[in-house]
Amino acid sequence: MILDPGPTKVMGIINVTPDSFSDGGDWFDHDLAISHGRDLLAQGAHLIDIGGESTRPGIIRTDSAEELRRILPVVEALAAEGAILSIDTMRAEVAVACVQAGAALINDVSGGLADPAMLPAVAELGVPFVAMHWRAHSTQMQDLAHYENVVIDVRDELAARAEAALVAGIAPERLILDPGIGFAKTGAHNWALLEHLDVLAELGFPLLLGVSRKRFLGDLLAAEGRPRPPKERDDASAAITTILALQGIWAVRTHSVRQHLDAIAVATRLSGR
Numbered sequence: 001m002i003l004d005p006g007p008t009k010v011m012g013i014i015n016v017t018p019d020s021f022s023d024g025g026d027w028f029d030h031d032l033a034i035s036h037g038r039d040l041l042a043q044g045a046h047l048i049d050i051g052g053e054s055t056r057p058g059i060i061r062t063d064s065a066e067e068l069r070r071i072l073p074v075v076e077a078l079a080a081e082g083a084i085l086s087i088d089t090m091r092a093e094v095a096v097a098c099v100q101a102g103a104a105l106i107n108d109v110s111g112g113l114a115d116p117a118m119l120p121a122v123a124e125l126g127v128p129f130v131a132m133h134w135r136a137h138s139t140q141m142q143d144l145a146h147y148e149n150v151v152i153d154v155r156d157e158l159a160a161r162a163e164a165a166l167v168a169g170i171a172p173e174r175l176i177l178d179p180g181i182g183f184a185k186t187g188a189h190n191w192a193l194l195e196h197l198d199v200l201a202e203l204g205f206p207l208l209l210g211v212s213r214k215r216f217l218g219d220l221l222a223a224e225g226r227p228r229p230p231k232e233r234d235d236a237s238a239a240i241t242t243i244l245a246l247q248g249i250w251a252v253r254t255h256s257v258r259q260h261l262d263a264i265a266v267a268t269r270l271s272g273r
């Protein structure tokens with residue numbers, strides 16, 4: 001089972017969107033998205049995360065019909081080939097349709113906050129659920145990047161989401177938490193969370209982390225005042241994965257799979273996990 005203990009897992013990303021910051025448009029065509037999924041699996045991805053709605057800061061939402069039009073054929077094709085699929089959605093309707101089409105896990109960046117029907121629907125489906133730390137939709141989220149103590153505040157807000165998920169009937173062994181790197185957070189907030197994941201681990205649930213190609217890495221690697229472009233942030237992303245694997249994080253959500261598997265192999269060899 002995908003949630004069994006063991007070395008850190010790699011979740012490869014397919015954004016079937018025209019406008020994601022990291023790979024926007026690359027996999028918008030169904031055939032390209034499916035062949036990209038096959039490529040990520042051939043590289044060794046343990047699971048594939050498929051999303052049809054960009055969450056880039058400032059972006060206007062996609063409607064549910066369009067979200068399903070983008071992802072359902074990709075889910076059907078890759079599930080038929082035996083891939084373990086995660087669905088990156090904030091909508092219960094999309095979650096239900098994709099699990100019926102063969103998806104294995106729901107990844108909700110809003111942790112069930114965006115759609116009140118999400119937690120009961122996932123409880124009913126009986127699949128694992130990733131609850132990410134989130135404060136508002138993309139148009140407002142960066143206005144809410146204010147914390148007394150980001151580590152404690154994110155821990156407490158995630159604990160509240162976990163509690164809501166359990167009350168809705170999601171089994172504790174099917175719940176995964178994610179601090180939501182870059183969502184209502186500044187670069188400093190992201191680094192503080194990465195330094196103190198032990199505090200989040202105290203909640204007792206597996207952790208998923210998504211740092212791949214994010215803005216704070218572009219800023220870290222900036223040259224002449226210009227952030228490093230998203231597709232040139234993969235080495236730095238994999239460096240973080242090494243550290244996450246040493247800490248026993250459950251999984252990383254990444255655009256490039258092989259580099260991260262290599263990083264995990266090194267960390268696993270050194271730590272004996």
Ligand code: PMM
Pocket residue numbers: 013015020021022023055056088107108109130132178180181208209210211212213253
């Ligand atoms: N980040 C993005 C989208 N979905 N899901 C989880 N669980 N965690 C994340 O950090 C996360 C996510 C945005 O990144 P992308 O545009 O590169 O997919």
